[in-house]
Amino acid sequence: MELDPEQLKALEMQLVGQNLNNLKNQIDSIAQQIVELEELKEGLLSLKDVKDRKSFIPFGSGVFLESELKQPKEVLMNVGSGVLVKKDFGVATDIIGRQITELKRISFEMSSEMKKIESQFNS
Numbered sequence: 001m002e003l004d005p006e007q008l009k010a011l012e013m014q015l016v017g018q019n020l021n022n023l024k025n026q027i028d029s030i031a032q033q034i035v036e037l038e039e040l041k042e043g044l045l046s047l048k049d050v051k052d053r054k055s056f057i058p059f060g061s062g063v064f065l066e067s068e069l070k071q072p073k074e075v076l077m078n079v080g081s082g083v084l085v086k087k088d089f090g091v092a093t094d095i096i097g098r099q100i101t102e103l104k105r106i107s108f109e110m111s112s113e114m115k116k117i118e119s120q121f122n123s
Contacts, residue, residue: 016121023114030107034100041096047072048089 003011051071056064075092076084087095 013121016117020114020117020121023110023117027107027110027114030103030110034103034107037096037100037103041093041100044075044089044093044096 047069050069053069055067055069057067059065072089074086074088077087077092077095079085
């Protein structure tokens, strides 16, 4: 069965709409990751100069454990496959900053692609 030109155009519009929706969802997800990384970076920077401070750490399902920070100098960072590596605060915040920059670049590229598709779709 062959589709007539109107059916082909409608199918093309539907596919373009789905593609745009997928791009928008990916951009939204990246934006959320950026917010989380920026909050993480701020949190690390605020702990950098802490000396002997009590804190509560979430353990799960509304349960918290009391903890004491004694001038933390390093953090453990997941580098993939469940592998944790010690990093000092400066290195950790630099890594997170680079991740934020890369995610912003990807988001910009995806937004540009989305605008390009929209302009072709509307012409």
